[in-house]
Amino acid sequence: MTGSADPAAGARPRAVVAVPPALRRQFFTAAAWDRLRALAEPTLLDAHSDRTELARALRTARPHVLVTSWGTPALDAELLSEAPELGLLAHTGGAVSPYVGPEVFARGVKVTQAGGAMARPVAEVALTFTLNLLHRVHRFDHALRSGVAWEAASRAPERHEILGCPIGVVGASRTGRAYIALVRALGAEVTVHDPYLDAADAERLGVRRAPLDEVLRTSRVLALHAPAVPETRHLLGARELALLPDGAGLVNTARSWLLDEAALLAEVGTGRLDAALDVYDAEPLPVDHPLRALPNVLLTPHQAAATVEGRHALGASTVAEIARYLAGRPLRHAVGPEALVRVE
Structure with missing residues (x-):
């Protein structure tokens, strides 16, 4: 029965696992895989991106999951x-919109995702970016690697400690909250722009709420953690970036959707701002992209969540959700049709 956690009486639940071998090894520890096999009979789909093969696996395995x-x-x-x-x-990542059509929800199939497991590793990378920008590590590294003389390589804009540092956060998402906890533990003073963050929640987080323009004007480092929804498209454009103080740094480990990349390139191209980015409009980032040549920009190839522990957490979260579903218990990470337009 569609949407039911109860297979036919006496029948063992079945699952199609459309995860390629390399990712299966990263996601599922031996213990997690044993638990999954104890819950359901798995059919492995190595050619997970092949639509024909997926259709064949669904047709022959007749999975419940x-x-x-x-x-x-x-x-x-x-x-x-x-x-x-x-x-x-059960999606082993965060955003489900590329993998789920509206027909899934219309038919009553439950949908869950493991995005919460990525909050900690992404927040740690955002913290790493923040410290790099404050201490201009990226500038020194670029200068030394490019053959600049020692004395010239030693010159950089003013550096700052995180203790007492005014940090702005756009979006009190799961990752945003994990980042807030990390930077506050190191003594940062955090101001947040998020229209859905109420006063009580802000007090619990230990942050001050403010309109976006105020956050921009007062932040030495600005970290983006908002979801990609229609109203956040290019939330930061030329006007907004111009409000950041001279020498400020911008951290984006969320989505390039939030940022007008051309406007950012214009600002960092002058050297007025520094930036640390894990996400881009074009991925892979073209080898001749101008961002690659700038000494005041730190770049990583969309890898913020890819820690060993983070990948294991994705698998563990997925298996735990399958266990809840098959036991008829509420899912902890279920999403509805709104997930088709909301990306976190």
């Missing part, structure tokens, strides 16, 4: 027709 990963084809009406007993789609 489908586990998806980055690159799995979107589950639309045609693929759903191959899986009449499917009741749960």
